[in-house]
Amino acid sequence: MSDKNQYGMRTVAIHAGEEPDPVSGASSPNLVMSTTFVADADATFSAEAMEDETCWIYTRWGNPTVHQLETKLAALEGAETAVAFGSGMAALFTLLIHTLKSGDHAVISDVAYAALSETANEMFPQFGISITRVDTSDPENIRRVLTPRTRLVHIETPSNPLLRITDIAASAEVAHQGGALLSVDSTFATPAATRPLELGADFVVHSLTKYLGGHGDALGGAILGSEERLRDVRRKTAIRAGGVLSPFNAWLILRGLATFPLRMRAHGDNALKVASWLEGHPAVKRVIYPGLPSHPQYELARRQMKNFSGMLTVQLHKNAAAARTLAEHLKIIHYAVSLGHHRSLIFYLGTDDLLQTTFKLTEEQLKSWRRYAGDGVFRFSAGLEDPEDLIADLEQAFARIN
Numbered sequence: 193m194s195d196k197n198q199y200g201m202r203t204v205a206i207h208a209g210e211e212p213d214p215v216s217g218a219s220s221p222n223l224v225m226s227t228t229f230v231a232d233a234d235a236t237f238s239a240e241a242m243e244d245e246t247c248w249i250y251t252r253w254g255n256p257t258v259h260q261l262e263t264k265l266a267a268l269e270g271a272e273t274a275v276a277f278g279s280g281m282a283a284l285f286t287l288l289i290h291t292l293k294s295g296d297h298a299v300i301s302d303v304a305y306a307a308l309s310e311t312a313n314e315m316f317p318q319f320g321i322s323i324t325r326v327d328t329s330d331p332e333n334i335r336r337v338l339t340p341r342t343r344l345v346h347i348e349t350p351s352n353p354l355l356r357i358t359d360i361a362a363s364a365e366v367a368h369q370g371g372a373l374l375s376v377d378s379t380f381a382t383p384a385a386t387r388p389l390e391l392g393a394d395f396v397v398h399s400l401t402k403y404l405g406g407h408g409d410a411l412g413g414a415i416l417g418s419e420e421r422l423r424d425v426r427r428k429t430a431i432r433a434g435g436v437l438s439p440f441n442a443w444l445i446l447r448g449l450a451t452f453p454l455r456m457r458a459h460g461d462n463a464l465k466v467a468s469w470l471e472g473h474p475a476v477k478r479v480i481y482p483g484l485p486s487h488p489q490y491e492l493a494r495r496q497m498k499n500f501s502g503m504l505t506v507q508l509h510k511n512a513a514a515a516r517t518l519a520e521h522l523k524i525i526h527y528a529v530s531l532g533h534h535r536s537l538i539f540y541l542g543t544d545d546l547l548q549t550t551f552k553l554t555e556e557q558l559k560s561w562r563r564y565a566g567d568g569v570f571r572f573s574a575g576l577e578d579p580e581d582l583i584a585d586l587e588q589a590f591a592r593i594n
């Protein structure tokens with residue numbers, strides 16, 4: 193796999209980062225759990241002085257199995273390199289503490305992953321870092337709040353949970369004109385839909401726990417970008433912060449990645465079928481799915497996404513009663529948090545709860561949230577089951593809502 197550009201995504205997903213083992217000839221990746229590697233006499237004990245990432249010393253600095261995963265992720269994302277983390281949040285947190293210091297300013301999407309929102313609202317201001325939350329679905333909102341101290345613009349597209357889309361190329365242009373870097377949380381989109389680095393982003397962040405691992409059995413995260421920027425992220429921050437990925441999880445995620453492009457097609461097909469069925473159901477008030485013409489940014493979604501992914505939200509006329517009914521009566525679909533697994537998942541996100549605990553928004557932002565989400569949404573992660581079975585499961589549970 194020396195020339196990655198020559199192969200399609202399905203081939204890359206299977207072969208990138210995986211050479212037969214030179215000692216045993218093993219065709220599938222070995223799992224190297226060793227924390228420590230026997231060094232030669234002139235090995236250095238400083239991460240910053242490390243010459244070659246494939247000269248193994250200590251697993252917090254780098255590990256062969258984790259490195260195989262990083263190579264495959266980079267190939268899928270069209271990135272020069274990747275750094276893997278123990279979770280998506282460890283990746284996001286490391287990126288923020290790496291790029292921001294006291295006195296700096298960052299712009300973060302007002303709808304972003306809950307734990308990131310809390311970090312941005314509560315933690316970073318304590319470090320003397322100011323953060324402005326804006327609705328990035330209009331990049332002009334980013335331009336308006338840029339200051340000479342703005343170092344980073346962070347967007348999430350589609351956003352969790354509202355599925356709002358942000359124009360990556362336009363955001364990159366605005367950020368760069370203001371002298372800031374652009375990072376994109378592409379967990380919902382995945383590289384099957386969008387490759388943000390090709391649209392001008394400086395960093396891409398993934399929760400590998402979701403579609404990339406794909407089976408709900410391994411937490412993981414990654415930052416991807418250029419060799420130059422990521423070398424510093426790894427040596428100056430990731431290795432010291434220590435939120436590295438377990439080799440065992442790397443091995444599970446590597447295995448999940450082999451089928452990633454095929455899974456994304458099936459996730460997208462199932463989500464579209466379920467979303468279309470939901471749109472015609474009398475219990476349903478509103479469905480938001482980037483692959484439906486009713487999505488307020490359908491044109492942008494079509495332009496920016498090659499696959500609409502498997503996430504949709506649905507509002508019911510009797511949201512609150514329905515949450516209990518669905519939790520008790522769904523047979524196949526699990527009533528549970530998280531997303532991107534082979535198994536379909538649904539979970540109710542009440543607007544008041546979320547806004548009180550997680551998102552500290554201005555009046556205008558609150559209105560915009562309610563315009564999208566009403567008093568709450570069910571976040572549905574379409575799995576890989578037969579779509580007829582998913583629809584039948586929803587139908588029998590909906591019939592019990594009263």
Ligand SMILES: *Cc1c(COP(=O)(O)O)cnc(C)c1O
Nearest residue numbers: 279280281305352379399401412
């Ligand atoms: C889940 C998620 C994260 C956090 O990932 P973890 O692996 O749970 O730490 C970050 N961003 C988005 C969009 C997510 O869905």
